[in-house]
Amino acid sequence: MFDFLIVGAGFSGSVFAERIASQLNQRVLIVDQRDHIGGNAFDYYNEAGILIHKYGPHWFHTNDKGVFSYLSAFTDWHYHYHRVKSYVDGTLVPIPINLDTLKLLYGLNLQSPAEVQAYYDQVKIPVKTPTNSEEVVTSQVGEDLYNKLFKGYTLKQWGIPPKELAASVAGRIPVRTNRDDRYFTDSYQGMPKHGYTAMFKKMLSHPNISIMLQTDYRTIINEISHKKLIYTGPIDSFFDYKYGKLPYRSLRFEHETLNQEQYQSHQQINYPNDYDFTRVVEWKHATQQKSQVTTITREYPMPAEGGMEKYYPIPKEDNHLLFRKYQEEADKLDHVVFCGRLADYKYYNMDQVVARSLKIFEDQIQVKPR
Structure with a gap:
């Protein structure tokens, strides 16, 4: 018997699970189709010992002190400013434009x-x-x-x-009139000191939390007794695509370890006009690891078709109209909470999805004394 069944072990699902377990002392089962926790923020040490992000770079930044304080309970931080260069006309130039x-x-x-x-x-x-x-x-x-x-x-x-x-x-992309070459200007910037996965493991370590990976929630939902469902997956999938599929963009990542100490001058270089990939990330610039080898990741955008992961909701008006049909269906379900990038069909920064999850917990789930 579980009090809550949570679908998805990314930021939304993990925040809900931690809050429910630690603040309400209730039992939670968190289910994910992947073989790991952390959602798209999952990172790991590759064979060369370099800490990389499997699903592309996640640079944490926020002005929300509450969100930063909350996450700081589960990790120390490696502080750094994210700086990006763009390869244009044979020259590396700062982006945002300054x-x-x-x-x-x-x-x-x-x-x-x-x-x-x-x-x-x-x-x-x-x-x-x-x-x-x-x-x-x-x-x-x-x-x-x-x-x-x-x-x-x-x-x-x-x-x-x-x-x-x-x-x-x-x-989302600012334009500068000074020489500030930081991509973000938020008060808190950096990465979890030992990686996002280590942070998620600590978040989900409460004895009230059980985790089931490599599992489609549909295969167990009728067998697992629970009082309420929190769903962070694709909202159109939840309703069996009754109004049609919501469009997404996907990404393919090409990770390569090179037998050299450094590949490029900055942690991220964008390629707006050359090559099929959009950017190349060199992880050691952000983690400040010391090694005689380095790992880079090239990022190739593509349609989310044929089983490709759904990364970015496509922000077009007709897509939002379709989403609203699903949202109207979701609003009718008192026993299900929808939250997250896929459930809300909205691009969130990491701090935004944490803030939204904390707010929903406080407003809709937490039992407040009279």
Whole structure:
């Protein structure tokens, strides 16, 4: 007999399991189809001893002190600022665009944020209310920077032109007027000191938590007695695709260990216009491991078809309309809680999904004294 059956051992499912077990002293069974916990944040030490992320880089960053404090109960941190270069016209330039990006691409000797902003104002295409990702970028930095740094990368990443993508996609990437080359400016940035998997193991170590891996919840749900279900999987799958399948983008990762101490100058280099992959990550820059060899990962976006993992909900209006049909069905079920990137059909940063899970626990699950 379990109080809660939780589908998915990623961030959402693990936060719920830990809170229910430790705060309510109730029994939880967490089920996952994969052979490991941690969801897409799963990491491991490869044969060369390099700590890598199986499903692509997860750089933790947040301004939410509550989320950071919560996760810090399960891990120490290796603090670092995530810096990215983009390979454009044979040159590595900072991304997000900043003063140095303009100097390297155009030879502009701008001296102040005001001068940089004046340049943006000169080249940008006026759009009062951008309605898609192309308009978001061109209305800030103009058409040439859009073509050099955004158009090709977005087309590879999503498989559709930026003008067909919601404005929120490009809105996630800032534009700078100074020399700040940090990709994120959040107060808390880094990675769990011993990896995400070690953090998840500690989160799920409570004796009230049982874990069942390599298991489809549908095969055991009628055999496992439970009072409530928390579902973090694809919402369309839960309802047997009754309205059709929600589209996703997937990724293929090519991990390679090289017999050299360093491969590239930064932990991540983007390739918006060259090659089939979008970026190359060298893990040792982030983990600061010392080794005579190094491991890199190339990332190839592709459609989520034929059993490929579902990574990114595609932010288009017709997709959101389809999701809302499923959401209306979900709202009718009092005994099921839906949460997570797949269940909400929404791209979340790690801190956002932790914050959402904690909020739902407090508002809907935790028994509050009268």
